[in-house]
Amino acid sequence: MAQTISEKIISKHAGKPVRAGDIAIVHVDGVMATDATSPFAMKSFREMGGKKLWDSEKVSLIIDHASPAPNETVANLHKLMREFSNEMGCRLYDIGEGICHQLMVENAHVKPGDLFLGADSHTPTYGALNAFGIGVGSTDLAATMLTGKTWLKVPKTIKLTVNGEMKTGVTAKDVILFLVKELGVEGANYQVVEFTGETIKQMTLASRMVLANMSSEMGAKTGLVDPSGLELPYSFEPIFPDPDAEYTRELIFDISALRPQIAKPHSPENVVSIDELIGTKIHYAFLGSCTNSRLEDLHAAADVLKGKKLSNGVRLIIAPASKRIFNDALKDGTIEILSDAGATFITSGCGPCVGSHLGVPGDGEVVISSTNRNFQGRMGNPKALIYLGSPAVVAASALAGQIAEPEK
Amino acid sequence: MTAKERPQTKGRRPLLTKWSSVGGQKSETNNIMTHPTAHVYPVDNIDTDRIIPGKYTKTLDMSALASHVLEDLDPDFAKKVQQGDILVAANNFGCGSSREQAPIAIKASGISVVVAKTFARIFYRNAINIGLPVVEVEHHNIQSGDSISVDLENGLVTNHTRDETYQAARMPQQMIDILNAGGLVNYLVKHGDYV
Numbered sequence: 397m398a399q400t401i402s403e404k405i406i407s408k409h410a411g412k413p414v415r416a417g418d419i420a421i422v423h424v425d426g427v428m429a430t431d432a433t434s435p436f437a438m439k440s441f442r443e444m445g446g447k448k449l450w451d452s453e454k455v456s457l458i459i460d461h462a463s464p465a466p467n468e469t470v471a472n473l474h475k476l477m478r479e480f481s482n483e484m485g486c487r488l489y490d491i492g493e494g495i496c497h498q499l500m501v502e503n504a505h506v507k508p509g510d511l512f513l514g515a516d517s518h519t520p521t522y523g524a525l526n527a528f529g530i531g532v533g534s535t536d537l538a539a540t541m542l543t544g545k546t547w548l549k550v551p552k553t554i555k556l557t558v559n560g561e562m563k564t565g566v567t568a569k570d571v572i573l574f575l576v577k578e579l580g581v582e583g584a585n586y587q588v589v590e591f592t593g594e595t596i597k598q599m600t601l602a603s604r605m606v607l608a609n610m611s612s613e614m615g616a617k618t619g620l621v622d623p624s625g626l627e628l629p630y631s632f633e634p635i636f637p638d639p640d641a642e643y644t645r646e647l648i649f650d651i652s653a654l655r656p657q658i659a660k661p662h663s664p665e666n667v668v669s670i671d672e673l674i675g676t677k678i679h680y681a682f683l684g685s686c687t688n689s690r691l692e693d694l695h696a697a698a699d700v701l702k703g704k705k706l707s708n709g710v711r712l713i714i715a716p717a718s719k720r721i722f723n724d725a726l727k728d729g730t731i732e733i734l735s736d737a738g739a740t741f742i743t744s745g746c747g748p749c750v751g752s753h754l755g756v757p758g759d760g761e762v763v764i765s766s767t768n769r770n771f772q773g774r775m776g777n778p779k780a781l782i783y784l785g786s787p788a789v790v791a792a793s794a795l796a797g798q799i800a801e802p803e804k
Numbered sequence: 805m806t807a808k809e810r811p812q813t814k815g816r817r818p819l820l821t822k823w824s825s826v827g828g829q830k831s832e833t834n835n836i837m838t839h840p841t842a843h844v845y846p847v848d849n850i851d852t853d854r855i856i857p858g859k860y861t862k863t864l865d866m867s868a869l870a871s872h873v874l875e876d877l878d879p880d881f882a883k884k885v886q887q888g889d890i891l892v893a894a895n896n897f898g899c900g901s902s903r904e905q906a907p908i909a910i911k912a913s914g915i916s917v918v919v920a921k922t923f924a925r926i927f928y929r930n931a932i933n934i935g936l937p938v939v940e941v942e943h944h945n946i947q948s949g950d951s952i953s954v955d956l957e958n959g960l961v962t963n964h965t966r967d968e969t970y971q972a973a974r975m976p977q978q979m980i981d982i983l984n985a986g987g988l989v990n991y992l993v994k995h996g997d998y999v
Contacts, residue, residue, distance in 0.1 A: 419978055421998045435864050436904050444992040462862050470862045517902040517926055533904035533930035535988045543997050547978050581849055582896040586925050615899060615924055663849065750858040750901075771853040771900060778857075778876045 398638035400553040401620045402588045405528040405635060409511045416552040416642070424540050425510040426454040430496050432461040432750070433515035435473045436534035438480050441541050448484065450544035455486035456505055458496040460745040462752035465491075470752075494718025494744040497521040497686040501605070502718055508623065508632040513540050518686045518768065520618040523591075523608035524601060526626065526635055529618055551588045551617045554579070555643040558593035560652030565802055567696070568603035569688055569766070569786035571595065572610040573657035577667035578647070585615035587644060590637060592622035595651055601626065602690040609687050610768050613664040656801050658764075659784035662772040670789065673799045678783075679761040681794035682775075683739075684715035685749040688766035688787050694725045697791035698733040700802045706738035707797030712790075713755045715742045737795075751776025764793040839951040839964050840916060843884060844892040845877060851900035852927065856909040858901070869905055870912035887914040890952050892944075894920060898927025907931040907938075917954045919946070919961060919972075932979045935987030940973040956983070 397413060407413045409422035429437045434457050449455050457477050465471035474491075481488035489499050497518055499505070506512045508526035512519065515537040522529030530548070532540075540546050558571060579589075589611045596607070604621045611619025623634035656670040683689060683697055694716060706712055714734060716722040722744060725731045735741065742748075748755035749767040756776035757763050763775060763782045770782035783799065792802040853876075860872045874881040891910060897920040898906055907930045910918060918931065918938045931938040937956050946952060950965040959972040975983075981999075985991035 419976055432858070432861055432903060435862075436908075439864060440989050443989045461858075473862055473864070515902055517900065519902075531902045531926055533902050533907075533926060533933060535904060535933040536929060539988055539992055539998075542992060545998050547998050549976055581899055582922065582924070585896060585922065615896065617925060751853075752858060752862070756859075769851075769853070769900060771851045773853045773857045773876045776857070776859050 398640040398642065400588070400637045400641040400643070401526070401590055401635055402528060402551055402553055402618070403641070405509060405511055406548070406550050408509070414550045416550050418550045419547065420550055421545055421547050422511055424513050424544055424546055426456070426505055427513045427537055427540050428456040428458060428496055428500055428505070429515035429534065429537050430461050431459045431463065431470070431474055431477060433534045433537065434477050434480075437515055437538045437541065438476060440535040440538035444538060444542050446538070446542045449486055449541050452485040455484070455541055456489065456500065457481055457486060458489040458493070458499060459491050460489070460495050461750055462747065463491040463743055463745040466753035492719055492743050492745070494720070495686045495689070495746060497605070497609070498690070498717040498721070501525060502720060504630065508628070509635055513537060513546060517612050518609050520611045520616060521605050521609040521686060523611065523618050523620040524604035525628070526620065526623040526632070528620070531612060549586075551586060552644045553588045553590055553641070554584055555590045555592065555646045557646070557648040558591065558595040558651055559648065560595055560650040562595060562651060563654065564804060565656055565788060566651070566654055567786045567788065568599055568606040570654060570657040571651055572607050573659055573664070573667045573784065574651065574654060575649070576610060576613045576659070576664050577657070578649070579614045581613060581615060581663060581665045583614045584611065587616060589614060589616045589619045590622070591619060596622055597625040599625070600692060601628070602692045605690070606687055610664070613768060656786060656789050658789070658799065659770055661770055661781040661783065664769055664784060670785070670799065670801050673783070674801070676783070676799040677762060678710060678764050678793050678798055680755070680757050680763045681710060681712045681790045682748050682755060682763060682765040682767065683712065683787055683790050685746065685767035686717065687768040689715055689717040689721070691721050691724055693766065693787035694721070694730050694734065696786070696788040698730045700788055700791035701737035701739070701795060702733050704737055704795055706794050710794050710797050712739040712794040713742055713748060714739050715747060715754070716744050718744050748775055750774070764790050764799060766790045839953045840888045840890045841886070842890045842892050842946050842948060842950045842952045843881070844946055844948040846894050847877070848895040849899055850877065850893050850897050852898055852903050852906045853900060855898065855906040856903065858903070861903050861905040866908060866912040869909035873909040873913045882913055885914045888916045889914055890917050890919060890954065891915045892919045892946050895922045897923050899924035902926045902930070904930045904934060907934050907936045911936040919944070919954070932983050933988040935983065937983060941970045942973070944970040
């Protein structure tokens with residue numbers, strides 16, 4: 397039976413061969429929940445009669461969504477997480493350690509071939525690692541904390557092949573914004589997307605994470621990146637689809653003429669070429685999130701801003717994906733370049749992207765952001781307008797005071 | 805609209821199943837049965853930020869969640885809804901975040917069933933897991949204010965105002981089992997594991 401990557405990984409975890417459409421109960425290799433989802437997960441876990449975790453080594457809690465606590469309600473939820481982690485012996489990443497998905501990958505809590513559950517919709521990010529990451533809600537997560545298992549319907553797969561050399565200034569973010577436009581925000585609902593093609597095989601792990609991460613913006617259960625060319629600091633056995641695996645759709649794109657892409661308010665599928673928006677005045681630029689705040693993203697911004705100053709009246713807020721990334725950027729001089737240019741650094745975490753705190757836009761303000769969603773109200777104010785773009789475009793726009801691309 | 809002003813339909817009380825009792829009749833006087841009222845938002849891609857903005861999700865207080873439900877879409881929503889009412893939307897309802905606070909806020913507001921053409925997958929699972937029935941109905945003619953009942957067992961949505969019945973998509977058996985248990989917590993209390 398020819399299988400997709402999904403069918404292979406799920407079969408391994410179901411202990412029997414499965415194919416798309418089957419319902420399977422699967423063993424899970426690890427779970428994580430954030431301060432946005434842990435409180436309900438812990439509550440459901442206790443209500444299920446949970447006294448101990450199925451495997452405390454495989455459970456991570458991360459305080460990243462509203463970190464450090466902006467008010468007493470959140471402070472008390474964080475306190476509950478710390479108490480739970482002490483009682484149950486599971487891992488806790490406290491404030492400032494970083495964004496959940498970055499931490500799971502950076503610390504190898506999720507590895508190629510794993511089936512991993514995260515109580516966060518961007519859990520598909522692990523598809524960059526050739527792992528099956530599924531975003532679930534708190535109660536599903538609680539059930540796995542108790543049993544080590546979950547149930548799922550084996551998804552069908554859409555195959556996206558991307559060929560062609562990216563033009564200077566074009567990044568994985570532009571590719572994925574383009575693909576979200578092509579498929580639409582519901583285009584992969586209940587399905588998986590596999591990314592393959594010459595463009596993708598040459599991407600860094602960080603860039604692959606951008607693709608897999610935003611497969612969630614197509615509604616996908618997960619996004620699996622072809623492991624060809626994937627470099628990791630440990631050895632692994634890559635899982636490829638069988639050549640005659642079945643796909644619901646197979647789309648091939650040549651992106652050699654692609655220009656930087658921007659998603660306009662209020663949907664990540666509302667994507668146009670930057671050329672249509674050059675000159676749009678902005679007030680606030682945000683470089684952060686599980687999509688784009690890794691070292692290569694900070695480097696892209698520093699390349700644009702080196703020796704320059706932000707446009708008058710524009711603020712640039714940066715939240716590196718993790719403390720490790722911040723420290724690496726500190727050591728190599730990137731932080732100094734960005735700070736000298738006028739950027740403000742905030743705690744590694746999700747804050748502005750989810751509208752928790754640390755950078756809510758004002759009424760009518762225009763934001764250019766390296767994040768993944770520009771839903772109305774996403775950043776905490778339904779009267780703000782959010783545009784999504786690559787880190788280089790965010791930096792160039794902060795410099796110009798309007799949507800702009802980096803000078804060539 | 806108060807309960808008294810609701811459109812009323814004469815009818816026999818349907819055979820009670822666990823499911824129809826979730827989405828079905830809420831009051832009965834003699835032979836007069838009132839059905840839940842539909843609140844229709846014929847908009848695609850109503851995302852979780854519009855259902856419950858992220859700034860309100862960091863709480864375990866259900867009533868606080870309910871008071872902000874769908875406020876960026878309709879500031880009066882929470883005030884309009886009465887216990888048992890039905891929410892109707894279009895395609896890809898609940899896309900975006902994995903926040904379970906989204907179905908929780910809807911349920912806490914009094915909504916008993918959500919009907920949509922399609923749901924985003926995480927929302928769909930979350931709703932079932934917390935015991936909020938969700939049904940996918942591709943074709944219907946439900947307008948706001950219509951009097952609706954939902955027979956989840958047979959996947960039928962009845963519009964009493966227009967005297968029409970619509971077929972809903974069938975759920976995987978695993979979900980039916982979870983919903984019949986009243987949600988995933990009760991399912992695991994009962995079974996101790998996935999069965």
